Amino acid sequence: MKGWLAYLRWRAMRVLGRSGLVALLLLLPSALISAWLPRLESHTRELQAAVETSSALLLARPNIRRVSNGERAAGFAAGFPTPSQSAEDIDAIFTMARRHRLNLLKGEYQLKAEPRSPFVTYTATFPVSADYATLKLFTIDVLTTLPHVALDELRMTRNAAGDTMLDATVRFTMIYRST
16 A cells, blocks of 8 residues: 555656645645535525524514614613712712721712713712722722722822821712613
């Protein structure tokens, strides 16, 4: 068998040369791909027909209908509270701060409504002095208690390398649906 393959290779090199043999080796995969392509296209058409049939059956059911993107966005926005809840949320943040023995002595508040947006944001920024563990527990408490609140910024600085107390700025953004 080895002798026959060696003879075949020698004969191909003699007749075709190196470049001819390389060209033949490159043409072989392309011939296989072109032979396989019609079968692949046929399989793709079968899958498309099955998907169209399944979606037609689903849409034929009386309780299933297509939902437009606008309806999806309105449904998503309906899951958020209204801006009238902002005072309760700020009160909840202050309650959690007291629970963690943090003093929120001052805060900066900003209400922002983008045109044509279904949302209104209310940003509250607080300067805080505490150790790292207390800051971490406070922010976790706020984020888990109020699911419509995002932590925008937590900037911490330390006066000296050995200090355990941090001067921090915590910024929360409360997201509400526009009314």
